[in-house]
Amino acid sequence: MRTFLPMAAHVRGKRSAVTCALKCDNACLKATCNTSSNGYFRDIVDAKLSRRAVLGASAAGALALAVTTAPSPTAGSAAAAGHGTLKFTAIDPVQHEVDKFIVPKGYSWHPIVRWGDPLFPDSPKFDPENQSPEAQRRQFGYNNDFLSIQVDEADKNRALLFANQEYTNDEIMYPESMAAADKRAISREAHGLTVIELERRHKNAPWSVDVNGKKNRRFLIDTEYEFTGPAAGSDLLRTKDYPKGDKAQGTLGNCSGGLTPWGTVVSGEENFNSYFKAQGTSAADKRYGLDSEDSANGWENDVDRFDTNKPGYANEANRFGWIVEVDPWDPESTPVKHTNMGRFKHEGANVTISDSGHAVAYMGDDEKFDYLYKFVSKDKFIEGDREHNKKLLTDGDLFVAKFTGNSPKSEIDGSGDVPSDGEFDGSGQWLPLVKDGKSQVSGFSVEEVLVNTRLAADKVGPTKMDRCEDVEPNPVNGRIYVACTNNSDRGTSGKAGADEANPRTENRDGHIVEITERSGDHTGTNFDWTLLLVCGDPKQGDATYFSGFPADQVSPISCPDNVTFDSAGNLWISTDGAPDGIGYCDGLFKVTIEGRQRGRVEQFLSVPREAEVCGPLIHDEYRSAFVAVQHPGEDGSYSDQHSQFPDYVDSTDVRKGVAAMPRPTVVQVIKGQGNGGGKGKGNDKGHGNGNDKGHGNGKGKGHGKNS
Ligand code: FEO
Ligand code: CA
Ligand code: CA
Numbered sequence: 039m040r041t042f043l044p045m046a047a048h049v050r051g052k053r054s055a056v057t058c059a060l061k062c063d064n065a066c067l068k069a070t071c072n073t074s075s076n077g078y079f080r081d082i083v084d085a086k087l088s089r090r091a092v093l094g095a096s097a098a099g100a101l102a103l104a105v106t107t108a109p110s111p112t113a114g115s116a117a118a119a120g121h122g123t124l125k126f127t128a129i130d131p132v133q134h135e136v137d138k139f140i141v142p143k144g145y146s147w148h149p150i151v152r153w154g155d156p157l158f159p160d161s162p163k164f165d166p167e168n169q170s171p172e173a174q175r176r177q178f179g180y181n182n183d184f185l186s187i188q189v190d191e192a193d194k195n196r197a198l199l200f201a202n203q204e205y206t207n208d209e210i211m212y213p214e215s216m217a218a219a220d221k222r223a224i225s226r227e228a229h230g231l232t233v234i235e236l237e238r239r240h241k242n243a244p245w246s247v248d249v250n251g252k253k254n255r256r257f258l259i260d261t262e263y264e265f266t267g268p269a270a271g272s273d274l275l276r277t278k279d280y281p282k283g284d285k286a287q288g289t290l291g292n293c294s295g296g297l298t299p300w301g302t303v304v305s306g307e308e309n310f311n312s313y314f315k316a317q318g319t320s321a322a323d324k325r326y327g328l329d330s331e332d333s334a335n336g337w338e339n340d341v342d343r344f345d346t347n348k349p350g351y352a353n354e355a356n357r358f359g360w361i362v363e364v365d366p367w368d369p370e371s372t373p374v375k376h377t378n379m380g381r382f383k384h385e386g387a388n389v390t391i392s393d394s395g396h397a398v399a400y401m402g403d404d405e406k407f408d409y410l411y412k413f414v415s416k417d418k419f420i421e422g423d424r425e426h427n428k429k430l431l432t433d434g435d436l437f438v439a440k441f442t443g444n445s446p447k448s449e450i451d452g453s454g455d456v457p458s459d460g461e462f463d464g465s466g467q468w469l470p471l472v473k474d475g476k477s478q479v480s481g482f483s484v485e486e487v488l489v490n491t492r493l494a495a496d497k498v499g500p501t502k503m504d505r506c507e508d509v510e511p512n513p514v515n516g517r518i519y520v521a522c523t524n525n526s527d528r529g530t531s532g533k534a535g536a537d538e539a540n541p542r543t544e545n546r547d548g549h550i551v552e553i554t555e556r557s558g559d560h561t562g563t564n565f566d567w568t569l570l571l572v573c574g575d576p577k578q579g580d581a582t583y584f585s586g587f588p589a590d591q592v593s594p595i596s597c598p599d600n601v602t603f604d605s606a607g608n609l610w611i612s613t614d615g616a617p618d619g620i621g622y623c624d625g626l627f628k629v630t631i632e633g634r635q636r637g638r639v640e641q642f643l644s645v646p647r648e649a650e651v652c653g654p655l656i657h658d659e660y661r662s663a664f665v666a667v668q669h670p671g672e673d674g675s676y677s678d679q680h681s682q683f684p685d686y687v688d689s690t691d692v693r694k695g696v697a698a699m700p701r702p703t704v705v706q707v708i709k710g711q712g713n714g715g716g717k718g719k720g721n722d723k724g725h726g727n728g729n730d731k732g733h734g735n736g737k738g739k740g741h742g743k744n745s
Contacts (some may be wrong), residue, residue, distance in 0.1 A: 061205050061669075063312035063327065063334040065405060070527060071327050072407040074496035123604045123628075124658050124709060128593050128640035131575075131625070134617035137647040137681045139667070141707050147643075148244035148708065149684040150199070150236070150664075152701040153180045153211075155247065157234055157254050166699060167213060174227040175258060178234075179203030180211065181702050182666040183600075184295035184386060185653030186303050187236065187245070188366070189660075197236040197245060198253060200303045200366045201653070201704060202292035203229050205312075205335075207672050210700065214676055222340055230289060231257035231305060231373070233366040241660055244706050253369045259288040263362065266432040267378035268475065269488040275357055277343065278350025286357035286375055287343075293404070294386030294508050294600055294652070299397070299419065300427035302365045306384030307375075308404060310358035313337055315345045317352070325492045326383075327405070328355055356489055361387045361401065363431060376431045378472070379413045380491035389431070390511040390560055391419045397430040398560035400518055402506025406525045407534055408492065409500045410439040410509060412468055414561045433475075436487070437468035438500040441551075441567060443538025452529045452536035452543030454572055454581030462538050462583070463568035466553070469498045470563075504528060504540045504548065507599045507614075511560070514607025515631065519570070520551040521598040524615060539567065542581065546619050547574040547596040549583075550611070550629075570609070571629065571637065573598060575620040585637030587630075593641035595627050596620045604656040607631055610642070612651035612665060624651045626665055643707060646683040646700070648672045653704070661709035671700035 065071075126142035141147050151157075154164030154177045161176035182201040190196040206225040235251025238244065248254075263286045265275060275283035293308035315338040316328035323329070328346070332338070338345035343354045360375035361384055379387065382403040389399045395418035401411045415434040420426050443450060443464040445457035456462065470478040471494055477484045479494040487494040504525035511518050522540065529535045529543030536543050539551060550571040556564040574580030575594035584592050597615030604610060609629040616624045623644045630638040645651050645667050653666035671681025681700035 059334055060207060061312070062309045065309070065327060068327065068329075070407060070533060071325055071405055072492070072496070072502060073324075076496045076499050076502070123606045123608055124642075124656065124661065124663060126628075126640070126642060126709075129625075129642070129644060131594055131620070131622035131641060132644040134621055134623050135647055136623060136644075137671070137683060138644070139646055139683060139705065140644040142642060145707050145709055146711050148706045150245050150704045150706050151178050151201075151234065151247050152684060152703040153178055153228070154701060156249055157232065157247065157256065159249055161249065166211070169212065169224055171223045171227045174224050175256065179230060179232060179256070180206045180225070180228040181668045182232075182704055183293050183652040183668060184303075184305060185655055185664055185666050185704060186295070186297040186366075187655060187657070187664060188297065188301060189657075194241055195238050196248075197238075198366050199232075199234045199236050199245075199704070200295075200297075200364065201232045201234075201666065202289075202295060202305050203232065204292055204308070204668070205229070207669050210671060210674050210676055210679060212676060218336070219340055222336055225335070226259045226337065226341075229259060229292075230261065231292060231362070231364060233364070233369070242708065242710065244708060253366065255366075255369050257289065257364065257373060261289075261373065262287060263289065263373045263375045265360075266374050266376050266429075267488065268433075268472070269377035269485045272377075272485040272489065274353055274485060274489040277352075277354050277357070279343065280357075283353075286360075289362050289373075289375075290358050291383075292362070293384070296386055296388035296399075296510070298363070298389045298427075298431075299391050300424050300430075301367060302363050302428060304387045304389065304399070304431070305362045305364070306386035306401070307358050307360050307362065308383045308385055310355065310383070313344055313358075314355045315347065316355060317347055322490045322493060323355075325490070325496075326355070326359065356381070359383065361399070361431070363428070365428065374432075377488045378432060378434055378436065380411060380436050380471070380487075381489050382408065382411075382491050385507045385509070387413075388508070388510040390513070390516075392560040394559055394561055395419050396434075396561050397427075398511075399431065400509040400511060400520075402503075402509045402520065403492070404505050404507055404523070406505055406527050407502035408506070409495050410503055410506050410520060411491075411495075412437050412439070412560075435470060435474070436472040436491075437470055437563070438495045438498060439466055439565075440469055440499060441466045441501040441537070441539035445538055450536055450538050450541050452541070454542040454574075454583070456583055457538070460586075461568050462541050462572070463566070464538055465556075466501075466565045466567055468563040468565070469500060471495060471498065501537065501539060502534045504545045508601045510601050510603070512603050512607050512609070512631070514603065514605075516555070516558070516560075518553040518555070519601050519609055520553065521601050521611065522549050522551060523597050523599050524548045524619075539569070541569070542572065547572075547580060547582075548598050549573055550598055550601075550609070570631075571595070571598070571639065578620060580620070583637075584639060587635060587637035587639075592637075592639040593625075593627060594620050594622065595625075595639050595641075596622075597624075599650065600652055600654055602654045602656055604628070604658050610654050610656055610663075612654045614650035614652075614668075617648070623647065624649060626651050626654050626663065646670045646681050648674075648680055649683070649700075663707045665705055665707070667703050667705055669702065674700075 162173040236245040295305035318330035359381040365371040397415040449457035504522040572583035576589035596619040599614040649670035655664040674680035
């Protein structure tokens with residue numbers, strides 16, 4: 039197995055060395071996957087339509103969209119409610135070594151479910167000293183990223199939570215004395231997807247897990263997924279275990295995702311390559327970062343299929359890198375992987391319904407210099423017909439994005455200084471890869487386009503982006519928001535230089551692209567775009583841009599990752615990587631989109647030391663926000679833990695003889711105390727315990743100072 043030394047030889051990139059090694063297999067230290075010579079962004083002055091004119095023209099379409107895409111009654115979301123937004127006073131940024139979960143004054147925080155929490159009546163209690171694969175299969179998994187919570191419209195004190203478990207931090211999860219193979223066996227069961235029924239005492243009380251929920255379900259490493267779409271059954275998906283190429287076993291690297299308008303959940307398989315020891319010689323292997331070294335996770339030592347050199351498993355890695363769809367309302371349903379949505383390092387997918395009724399999914403490929411995609415369904419959404427709608431993502435057209443700036447190339451110099459027309463902006467095209475069931479890429483069959491999507495996309499000249507994370511349509515204004523998290527290689531030797539859509543050399547802090555589909559309908563192939571934010575800390579002298587909002591009045595923000603919206607259409611951004619950039623803990627931020635305060639960034643919460651913020655959700659009708667806290671204390675070890683989040687108990691309550699350990703956790707933040715009975719207030723520590731007692735536990739001192 040590859041030697042893995044935390045903090046060793048980690049010279050570039052934003053994340054801690056541990057996250058880099060485990061989550062993305064040190065992608066930032068390796069050769070760029072996209073070495074294609076596909077036309078780098080060309081600056082062509084395009085003054086045909088000003089952005090303002092387009093925004094005005096699309097307003098009517100956006101309103102119609104807000105109506106047509108309102109989730110079905112069972113798929114309640116903030117967007118559907120329209121009851122205004124959470125009001126708060128921004129917290130101050132928090133120094134990166136602080137191990138606290140900090141919320142604004144007047145708010146309290148409550149763990150809903152942590153790594154190891156029981157999910158079923160027979161689940162063993164969490165016992166890290168004696169953890170086993172069998173126990174882990176019945177408990178909540180590790181490092182939850184995406185989160186959806188659908189309130190049951192028939193009983194608003196019940197809900198369905200969906201979460202995915204992206205990867206594990208074995209160094210801090212298991213005693214040093216545990217055998218490596220035993221650690222890996224448990225970690226395999228800590229991956230996957232989870233559905234849990236939630237209950238609460240009243241609409242402003244914190245949610246807690248109902249272990250008796252009939253829909254509670256874990257999707258594990260041996261769970262079968264059916265392939266849908268044109269590549270299902272392809273030779274490229276056949277292995278000796280599945281000679282028909284019609285199914286996959288397990289899901290890996292599940293990062294972000296989306297709640298569909300029909301109440302299912304989609305999840306992106308992202309850094310799947312880190313689970314494979316591969317052949318590493320083909321163009322496809324190289325383009326997907328699959329190499330012949332020992333994998334970061336080492337599972338090839340235990341399970342043959344994770345070594346694609348083993349007889350019969352040459353295609354095993356092709357069975358990952360897809361968008362997965364799960365129906366959390368049907369515990370008997372078979373999860374699927376949609377080949378028509380392409381195969382890459384899917385951050386996630388977010389689906390909206392176009393004015394014309396088609397389902398349109400926006401998707402990012404999260405790797406330096408990779409691309410932005412969209413899928414348009416062939417069939418149309420039918421309100422109330424879930425079984426029909428559940429098939430919409432199986433058949434349609436696939437596109438990749440090309441961005442063209444409207445400022446002279448000389449003004450895009452990599453510094454991040456705004457060009458003379460006042461905006462980083464321009465027009466764009468959705469370039470077809472598959473259309474009407476036919477490949478649009480010379481030399482590629484449809485199956486080849488879909489299985490080796492990166493290679494196919496290279497041929498049509500899309501724009502190399504600064505790592506597209508979440509890509510999400512705003513249900514209020516219809517525009518699409520793309521979080522480009524960072525790209526330390528932009529403009530470095532031999533790599534693509536700055537362009538107007540990715541305007542900073544060695545982009546440390548990332549930016550947000552705002553896309554307006556030009557026809558007002560999401561199925562069109564032309565769009566306009568502008569950068570909403572160029573992130574950083576103005577007080578530290580970073581070149582930043584906040585859509586004209588005064589830079590001295592914003593919260594500093596770095597490495598935007600996941601996004602969501604409140605019922606008024608404000609953008610909420612969670613971050614991953616701020617500590618190594620601007621030096622603060624990661625957080626959740628609100629960005630005003632409309633009006634004179636457009637571009638105003640306000641920090642809502644800050645997460646503990648060495649954690650990232652994932653899966654943000656705003657349920658402002660219930661005065662709540664939710665986040666998944668990933669990899670708290672990841673740079674520690676089992677015997678030298680860096681974080682005690684979320685319980686902050688000392689020693690023996692959780693484990694014998696050592697300090698309490700960090701546990702990745704889904705957290706609910708509620709305005710007020712959550713039920714009127716708790717003592718914890720907006721501060722560093724006050725939180726409810728998220729169990730069936732449903733009360734703030736009064737650990738907080740309630741001092742109301744946020745940092
Ligand atoms: Fe798992 Fe792109 O973050
Ligand atoms: Ca411009
Ligand atoms: Ca992410």
